[in-house]
Amino acid sequence: MNRWKKGLIAGAVALGLGSGMYMPAAQAASPWEILFQGAASMAYVSTALSKIDDTDEGQAEMLKETKRRTGFYDNPAYQERVDRILGTLEASPQVKRDYVVYVVPDPDINAFMTFGRVMAVNTGTMDAMDDNELAYVMAHEIGHGEHKDLVHGAKKSVGLATAIGMATSGADGAGQMLGGIIGQYMENQVFTMGQEKDADKLGFVILADSPYNLGGAPSSMAVIKAKYGDLYHEGLSKVLSPNNHPKTSDRIRDNVKRMYEYSRKQVDVKDKTVYLNKQAVYTGTTMGRYTDEMRAFLVAGKLARLAHDNQLTATSVNGNQVMMGTMSLVTADNADEAFKVSTAINNALTKKK
Structure with missing residues (x-):
């Protein structure tokens, strides 16, 4: 023994x-x-x-x-x-x-x-x-x-x-x-x-309930899916048991839905694109270890928390950064792209009003 x-x-x-x-x-x-x-x-x-x-x-x-x-x-x-x-x-x-x-x-x-x-x-x-x-x-x-x-x-x-x-x-x-x-x-x-x-x-x-980015929920599942595919098996022995976990893609989808509900149904992610008030405002691009999908989730996570707290305000651009107040929402590939994202968010906010 x-x-x-x-x-x-x-x-x-x-x-x-x-x-x-x-x-x-x-x-x-x-x-x-x-x-x-x-x-x-x-x-x-x-x-x-x-x-x-x-x-x-x-x-x-x-x-x-x-x-x-x-x-x-x-x-x-x-x-x-x-x-x-x-x-x-x-x-x-x-x-x-x-x-x-x-x-x-x-x-x-x-x-x-x-x-x-x-x-x-x-x-x-x-x-x-x-x-x-x-x-x-x-x-x-x-x-x-x-x-x-x-x-x-x-x-x-x-x-x-x-x-x-x-x-x-x-x-x-x-x-x-x-x-x-x-x-x-x-x-x-x-x-x-x-x-x-x-x-x-x-x-x-x-x-x-924590200060962490809500997009970490679907993004963490995307990390797992990228390495192990659509089925991931926890456990010390790593015994394959395909029915004891939901598909990883389903877990990603469910967490995106939770973000949407948390944001008072204002923020969503579909096909690597973030939507604010049903308008496309940002499409993820790969940067470092973050895939286009992960970056979309993390941008959506920031917007979802702000929407939940009724703190969505007009954005501004600082170099490649899209800012909402003092928070950096995303680092764009270049200043022109940052301006496009900022404009899209502000238009979506205007539509909501």
Whole structure:
């Protein structure tokens, strides 16, 4: 048995049985007694998982074990970045629980939430995304934590037969079974399609409560799509499970729709073009690592927040910059293009009035 699982089982036993509960030893019993033992075991599972997920002790144990499993990238700059973003996101009134985050030395784009409110973010994710995009990925994982998706899934996986087996196997056997369930969920990140969609939805709300660009939501999904195609599979084991996540293109579309609704139905993006009050005002162009689509999302994200806050005003041009007040909306390819974008936005604002 792997060392991390041994520690996990020990933690499950310590946290689950530390309250004075006990598991009855195997003995001859009537069917009613066996069913009663099974029900008691399911209650034990619920209590043990709650302790692991809700307590400071459980969080510390899971942080230690998860770091041991994935490795830990000991880089102060990377750690400071995820700590700063997490702290900003936790200021949202939607976030009721406390989280910890660490960095995994893995070049793949991935992040995950596990038991104990522990979040992990790969170096590959941090290197591929700016703060606005990374903030949405982390907000999505907080969504899983707020909904307690792992805990609910693990509880559902414990059927009556398993519970009866736990009841008749004693404390050590029960702890091993519980540790195995936790290990499976840590390893495979078993989320349903509905849970993923709900985490996307709450993640956007949390992002909107922060100062980050709302366009980071669809743009982060565009980063993932550019590398992995239309299906992206989270999880430590990277086991292909094509039905547990929405298509990445659908996640992009849904986040664009959320921006549109947030902007009071004033800002939209279609085919890499930003629309303000149904008038085309900016078509994205590639710049650096940002594709034309990503740049359109980020410009739309700025306009959407301003529209939501009723702060849309006439734009001006400063060199290649299109400005709305003191905010730079976009850096155009040249001054002439900046003037065209500025004029288009001002015309759209006039039409709205």
